[in-house]
Amino acid sequence: MRALLSHRLAGLAAIAAITVLLPPFFPSLYYYRVGALVFIFALAAVGLNLLMGFAGQVSLGHAGFLGIGGYAVAIAPTYLGLPSWTCIFGGALLSGLVAFLVGRPILRLKGHYLAVATLGFGVLVAIVLTNEAVWTGGPDGMSVPQLTLFTWRVRGSDTWYWIAAASFLLGATLALNLVDSPTGRALKAIHDSEVASSVLGVDVARQKLAIFVVSAVYASVAGSYLALFNGHITPDISGFLRSIELVAMVVLGGMGSVAGSLVGAAVLVVLPQILTALHDYEHMVLGLILMGFMIFLRQGIMPSLIAVVAGRRT
Amino acid sequence: MVTFNRTVATVACSIAVLFAGGLQASAQVKIGSVLSVTGPASFLGDPEKRTLEMYVDAINAQGGVKGQKVQLIVYDDGGDANNARTFATRLVEEDKIVAMIGGTTTGSTLAMIPVFEDTQIPFISLAGAIQIIEPVRKWVFKTPHTDKMACEKIFADLKRRNLTTIALISGTDAFGKSMRDQCVVVAPKSGMTIAYEESYGPRDSDMTPQLTNIRNKAGVQAVVNPGFGQGPAIVTRNYRQLGISAPLYQSHGVASKQFIELAGPAADGVRLPAAALLVADKLADGDPQKTVVVNYSRTYQGKTGQAVSTFGGHAYDGLMIFVQAVQRAQSADKAKVRDEIEKTKGYVGTGGIVNISPSDHMGLDLSAFRMLEIKNGDWTLISDAKS
Amino acid sequence: MAEFLQFFFSGLTVGAVYALVALGFTLIYNASDVINFAQGEFVMLGGMATVFLALTGVPLPLAALLAIVITAAIGLALHRFAIEPAHGASPVALIMITIGASVFLRGVAQIIFDKRFHSLPPIFGGEPFRLWGAAILPQGLVVMAGAAVIVLLLWQFVDRTMLGKAVIAIAANRLAARLVGIDTRRIVGLCFAISAAIGAVAGILVTPITLTSYDVGTLLALKGFAAAMLGGIGSGLGAVIGGLLLGMFETFSAGYISSKYKDAVAFLVILAVLFAMPQGVLGRGKIERV
Numbered sequence: 001m002r003a004l005l006s007h008r009l010a011g012l013a014a015i016a017a018i019t020v021l022l023p024p025f026f027p028s029l030y031y032y033r034v035g036a037l038v039f040i041f042a043l044a045a046v047g048l049n050l051l052m053g054f055a056g057q058v059s060l061g062h063a064g065f066l067g068i069g070g071y072a073v074a075i076a077p078t079y080l081g082l083p084s085w086t087c088i089f090g091g092a093l094l095s096g097l098v099a100f101l102v103g104r105p106i107l108r109l110k111g112h113y114l115a116v117a118t119l120g121f122g123v124l125v126a127i128v129l130t131n132e133a134v135w136t137g138g139p140d141g142m143s144v145p146q147l148t149l150f151t152w153r154v155r156g157s158d159t160w161y162w163i164a165a166a167s168f169l170l171g172a173t174l175a176l177n178l179v180d181s182p183t184g185r186a187l188k189a190i191h192d193s194e195v196a197s198s199v200l201g202v203d204v205a206r207q208k209l210a211i212f213v214v215s216a217v218y219a220s221v222a223g224s225y226l227a228l229f230n231g232h233i234t235p236d237i238s239g240f241l242r243s244i245e246l247v248a249m250v251v252l253g254g255m256g257s258v259a260g261s262l263v264g265a266a267v268l269v270v271l272p273q274i275l276t277a278l279h280d281y282e283h284m285v286l287g288l289i290l291m292g293f294m295i296f297l298r299q300g301i302m303p304s305l306i307a308v309v310a311g312r313r314t
Numbered sequence: 315m316v317t318f319n320r321t322v323a324t325v326a327c328s329i330a331v332l333f334a335g336g337l338q339a340s341a342q343v344k345i346g347s348v349l350s351v352t353g354p355a356s357f358l359g360d361p362e363k364r365t366l367e368m369y370v371d372a373i374n375a376q377g378g379v380k381g382q383k384v385q386l387i388v389y390d391d392g393g394d395a396n397n398a399r400t401f402a403t404r405l406v407e408e409d410k411i412v413a414m415i416g417g418t419t420t421g422s423t424l425a426m427i428p429v430f431e432d433t434q435i436p437f438i439s440l441a442g443a444i445q446i447i448e449p450v451r452k453w454v455f456k457t458p459h460t461d462k463m464a465c466e467k468i469f470a471d472l473k474r475r476n477l478t479t480i481a482l483i484s485g486t487d488a489f490g491k492s493m494r495d496q497c498v499v500v501a502p503k504s505g506m507t508i509a510y511e512e513s514y515g516p517r518d519s520d521m522t523p524q525l526t527n528i529r530n531k532a533g534v535q536a537v538v539n540p541g542f543g544q545g546p547a548i549v550t551r552n553y554r555q556l557g558i559s560a561p562l563y564q565s566h567g568v569a570s571k572q573f574i575e576l577a578g579p580a581a582d583g584v585r586l587p588a589a590a591l592l593v594a595d596k597l598a599d600g601d602p603q604k605t606v607v608v609n610y611s612r613t614y615q616g617k618t619g620q621a622v623s624t625f626g627g628h629a630y631d632g633l634m635i636f637v638q639a640v641q642r643a644q645s646a647d648k649a650k651v652r653d654e655i656e657k658t659k660g661y662v663g664t665g666g667i668v669n670i671s672p673s674d675h676m677g678l679d680l681s682a683f684r685m686l687e688i689k690n691g692d693w694t695l696i697s698d699a700k701s
Numbered sequence: 702m703a704e705f706l707q708f709f710f711s712g713l714t715v716g717a718v719y720a721l722v723a724l725g726f727t728l729i730y731n732a733s734d735v736i737n738f739a740q741g742e743f744v745m746l747g748g749m750a751t752v753f754l755a756l757t758g759v760p761l762p763l764a765a766l767l768a769i770v771i772t773a774a775i776g777l778a779l780h781r782f783a784i785e786p787a788h789g790a791s792p793v794a795l796i797m798i799t800i801g802a803s804v805f806l807r808g809v810a811q812i813i814f815d816k817r818f819h820s821l822p823p824i825f826g827g828e829p830f831r832l833w834g835a836a837i838l839p840q841g842l843v844v845m846a847g848a849a850v851i852v853l854l855l856w857q858f859v860d861r862t863m864l865g866k867a868v869i870a871i872a873a874n875r876l877a878a879r880l881v882g883i884d885t886r887r888i889v890g891l892c893f894a895i896s897a898a899i900g901a902v903a904g905i906l907v908t909p910i911t912l913t914s915y916d917v918g919t920l921l922a923l924k925g926f927a928a929a930m931l932g933g934i935g936s937g938l939g940a941v942i943g944g945l946l947l948g949m950f951e952t953f954s955a956g957y958i959s960s961k962y963k964d965a966v967a968f969l970v971i972l973a974v975l976f977a978m979p980q981g982v983l984g985r986g987k988i989e990r991v
Contacts, residue, residue, distance in 0.1 A: 140491070272397070
């Protein structure tokens with residue numbers, strides 16, 4: 001037990017150490033921005049990983065929750081005058097509620113039916129955000145009022161780097177705790193066999209719904225951060241391609257690996273920045289990554305790495 | 315002692331030379347551009363990129379600006395506002411640009427504006443919506459005509475033909491929506507009544523339901539289609555297919571030969587406001603814009619083999635306005651260049667004659683738009699006097 | 702009345718396209734239990750390849766034929782290099798592979814072709830017929846006829862040929878089919894190729910009406926899938942009925958209700974079908990084995 005605990009903490013502590021040690025080497029604010037984006041998307045990926053990796057469900061429309069969280073911190077402060085930080089929670093609450101309402105019927109489905117239903121959900125959110133221009137500003141989007149916490153105006157790529165990193169670490173810790181809890185074990189059982197686990201007394205529907213709501217909340221917070229960081233939000237935050245990117249992050253990093261979510265997010269955020277000269281090929285590469293990993297390396301990077309390292313040890 | 319002094323002197327001189335050499339190498343005017351070269355707006359971003367690269371090369375071949383070479387750094391945001399923002403930060407923090415000419419879409423422009431306002435770098439946007447320059451922001455300018463002007467030009471032409479009750483069918487994409495909103499605002503002032511509205515998605519392939527409804531609406535004297543991309547081409551085809559006889563007006567978003575190719579014979583009789591660039595060869599010889607647009611047309615067509623596009627023209631104007639501002643300011647200092655951009659007067663560009671002022675960061679008026687009608691598969695100019 | 706007819710005919714034309722895409726989905730699904738999201742790209746490839754081949758001087762009918770052959774080859778390659786190696790993976794993994802393939806094909810198309818949109822000349826001219834006040838394009842009739850012919854051919858193929866019987870056998874029980882000596886790999890590959898060819902034909906027939914560009918595939922795939930679900934995935938006739946119904950829903954809702962949410966109709970249909978009757982209009986219910 002102690003070994004398990006220390007193993008978990010070791011992983012997170014390592015990430016925390018890297019997070020703190022890197023910035024002195026950042027030549028400019030641009031690197032802070034990239035780092036902040038990596039942590040923001042990693043946060044969403046952790047949530048999706050809980051759903052896909054641990055519970056074995058699938059969501060091809062998760063960017064819809066990014067959008068709900070993002071527009072919550074845009075619309076509520078602008079039209080209702082609420083302070084931005086409460087809207088982060090408000091957005092999370094709203095996302096959770098939507099996930100609860102939508103999840104009940106959707107999670108009854110399995111396999112490709114579930115995949116397509118979530119896809120439909122994601123696209124519908126994007127369509128609504130695009131069309132209800134009176135509230136959302138339409139396809140051009142709307143500006144997002146800056147986050148202020150008791151007269152401290154939260155701005156700058158460096159500030160957001162620390163906020164995003166801290167939030168990711170918090171989210172990762174919570175996720176790891178969840179995985180090791182009775183809920184986590186129930187989820188793993190459901191992943192293996194829904195029928196068997198329900199025979200053993202697991203309330204399958206309720207657990208699946210719970211994890212769907214949790215993953216939606218993660219995505220919502222990430223979306224709120226993204227909107228507040230950028231100061232502007234457009235409906236393509238909820239687009240189909242964005243959902244696919246999230247899935248790719250989870251697949252790449254390793255389904256069922258929290259650290260893998262960070263790796264996946266890092267690859268998908270940093271790679272386009274490195275390969276700017278090859279931007280024309282970005283879609284090709286994304287497609288190849290998805291296909292390649294799902295065919296050959298289905299566990300993803302982190303679990304494979306761990307397996308290699310563990311293999312060497314024994 | 316003498317040897318030591320000489321050594322020190324040699325070393326000092328070498329360092330000085332190296333330093334000067336370094337200074338020489340970094341004495342480049344760096345401009346940045348974030349364009350949507352791929353993605354849904356690639357139709358706009360691709361000509362913009364080619365134009366900028368083409369003309370920066372040409373400027374450098376002639377010695378650069380104020381003796382300094384121009385370095386152009388282009389990033390592709392893929393039509394995504396978040397990416398645009400990241401690349402804007404990169405241009406400012408990493409690449410240390412002195413000016414930005416870019417922002418293909420309104421969404422990406424709006425997302426990037428805070429970066430340039432914060433770091434006080436002049437930003438000449440290539441996007442259409444009026445929100446970019448209204449309210450006026452100190453460091454933000456733009457070269458394309460606003461959608462508000464397009465509406466006003468269309469309405470003026472309608473008024474001349476005594477057509478005052480119209481229907482709108484607009485695309486739900488950013489361009490279509492923005493222009494539709496402006497048309498609704500401008501209509502009462504121009505004496506127009508918008509009797510009916512329909513919309514279509516930018517990827518829709520069939521607009522006959524919407525057009526059937528418009529056809530059945532009594533009293534509609536003309537139809538205006540704010541939109542861009544393939545939608546207007548399909549609308550135009552469906553329009554003729556349904557046999558609707560009321561005049562059809564398109565927006566400047568379709569200003570390219572491709573629209574005529576795709577709409578086919580259905581495009582005959584369609585009118586639209588467009589920059590003089592589109593009818594370069596048909597301009598009267600005394601037309602002030604003729605030289606500029608003919609030159610740009612020939613250069614662009616020669617180098618790329620593609621028909622000229624007004625979007626590329628806006629990029630050309632942005633670049634030239636910047637270059638001329640640097641020349642007037644006698645330096646590449648951001649604040650001085652910004653001030654000179656704001657003082658641009660009488661610049662003859664592909665989009666029109668530009669007169670920027672502290673209250674107008676675009677500088678075009680209605681005369682910058684020409685009214686065109688499509689006849690026999692080609693553009694013809696409608697002079698302002700006729701109808 | 703005239704407007705009802707106009708909506709009806711427009712809905713039929715659009716529906717015929719969805720029907721063809723849905724047929725492609727159904728064929729692959731029946732043969733291999735895979736939902737192929739790259740189906741939309743096959744349609745795109747048919748149209749775009751024809752356009753670009755014609756631009757290089759190849760006569761149009763030959764360009765169309767070549768485009769169909771090329772697309773069929775791509776379908777085969779998709780099966781051989783992406784689906785077969787992942788044999789045994791969960792349905793979700795397979796969906797993600799096909800989504801990856803779709804994104805990949807779109808990326809390649811962006812580079813090989815271009816980013817503009819293109820058209821093809823209609824086979825019988827662009828002048829519409831006027832029938833009781835409604836206008837029908839000859840090309841619309843061509844698309845509907847094309848869909849009917851393909852359905853007929855497929856039916857005959859499945860009913861009368863040995864290969865067709867093999868497909869049915871594989872669909873019923875893959876293991877049993879192998880046990881009786883059917884080379885499942887080859888046959889499933891063939892189904893992918895046929896499906897791709899159907900998509901390509903759909904693309905070529907419909908481009909004169911809807912225009913084509915490198916990214917028409919995604920939305921088409923989603924709508925085609927909605928149509929297949931509506932008609933009952935696994936049923937060829939269901940695919941056609943589903944396609945026509947979806948086309949009607951879209952057109953009538955745009956005409957009578959509001960055109961703003963026309964695109965949302967397909968997705969609402971997906972969700973409604975999945976919640977209310979997952980097996981669709983004509984499909985068989987699925988029994989999950991423990």
